[in-house]
Amino acid sequence: MAFLEVKNLTRIYGKKENQLTALDHVSFSVERGEFVAVTGASGSGKSTLLHLLGTMDDAQDGSVKLEGEDVLGMKEKQKAVFRRRRIGFVFQEYNLVPVLNVEENIQIPVRLDGKQMDREYLAKLLKILGLEERKYHLPEELSGGQKQRVAIGRALANHPSLLLADEPTGNLDHQNGLEVMSLLKNAVEQFSLTLIVVTHDPGIASMADRVITLSDGVIISDAKVKHALSSEIVRNETEGMSQTAPDQEEV
Numbered sequence: 001m002a003f004l005e006v007k008n009l010t011r012i013y014g015k016k017e018n019q020l021t022a023l024d025h026v027s028f029s030v031e032r033g034e035f036v037a038v039t040g041a042s043g044s045g046k047s048t049l050l051h052l053l054g055t056m057d058d059a060q061d062g063s064v065k066l067e068g069e070d071v072l073g074m075k076e077k078q079k080a081v082f083r084r085r086r087i088g089f090v091f092q093e094y095n096l097v098p099v100l101n102v103e104e105n106i107q108i109p110v111r112l113d114g115k116q117m118d119r120e121y122l123a124k125l126l127k128i129l130g131l132e133e134r135k136y137h138l139p140e141e142l143s144g145g146q147k148q149r150v151a152i153g154r155a156l157a158n159h160p161s162l163l164l165a166d167e168p169t170g171n172l173d174h175q176n177g178l179e180v181m182s183l184l185k186n187a188v189e190q191f192s193l194t195l196i197v198v199t200h201d202p203g204i205a206s207m208a209d210r211v212i213t214l215s216d217g218v219i220i221s222d223a224k225v226k227h228a229l230s231s232e233i234v235r236n237e238t239e240g241m242s243q244t245a246p247d248q249e250e251v
């Protein structure tokens, strides 16, 4: 059984003459521990797919199974609990609570579950994310990269098995973007997570194990990334050299 199994996923917006098929019978599966980038032109259906994987939307057809559980078939209340406990989200907008400090923001999902966060795990997260010195700071006192690191901490607070990120580096400069992606990648390895990242940026996509490309709601390519070369691209990128498309091998 695959960790994540998507079958014939179809999302149609609007009715009659205003109908738009944002996802058209999309099928793929993801293994536990995989880091998958989803790319494609604007309007190709990337965010729609991520919302469905994250149980934040309903489909007209198809299924999403996470560790064998049919997530789209759940009732709303059940979905909300499943989402909070099993899935971590990172968005382009950091969505931090302005009156809560760094460590309080990170703990939100655990508190929403009526629990206390394990102090040792919180300290570990603050360390990994380079936020130890900032733990009592408010979001307004942080840089964009630091805010996104807090959002990553919040996404990891409940020990999710799946991390979904929608343009997580979209508001960051290139260097901060690469740092945030390295942190996400490290978190995947440290906590045995599965990571799915929607991105426009070929440099970011090249850091993934695999790149799925959408066009008009269908998968037009699903390819593994050759890592020796992709780290070369990231290295060249950080050294300010021109960007090359990641080398990919069709799955």
Ligand SMILES: Nc1ncnc2c1ncn2[C@@H]1O[C@H](COP(=O)(O)OP(=O)(O)OP(=O)(O)O)[C@@H](O)[C@H]1O
Pocket: 013, 014, 020, 021, 022, 040, 041, 042, 043, 044, 045, 046, 047, 048, 049
């Ligand atoms: N709530 C909605 N109502 C109607 N149409 C929508 C809605 N949300 C998205 N769409 C349409 O569905 C298609 C896919 O949108 P989606 O946001 O998934 O694309 P995307 O690939 O994430 O785009 P971008 O890269 O610009 O964020 C687009 O044509 C969009 O206009």
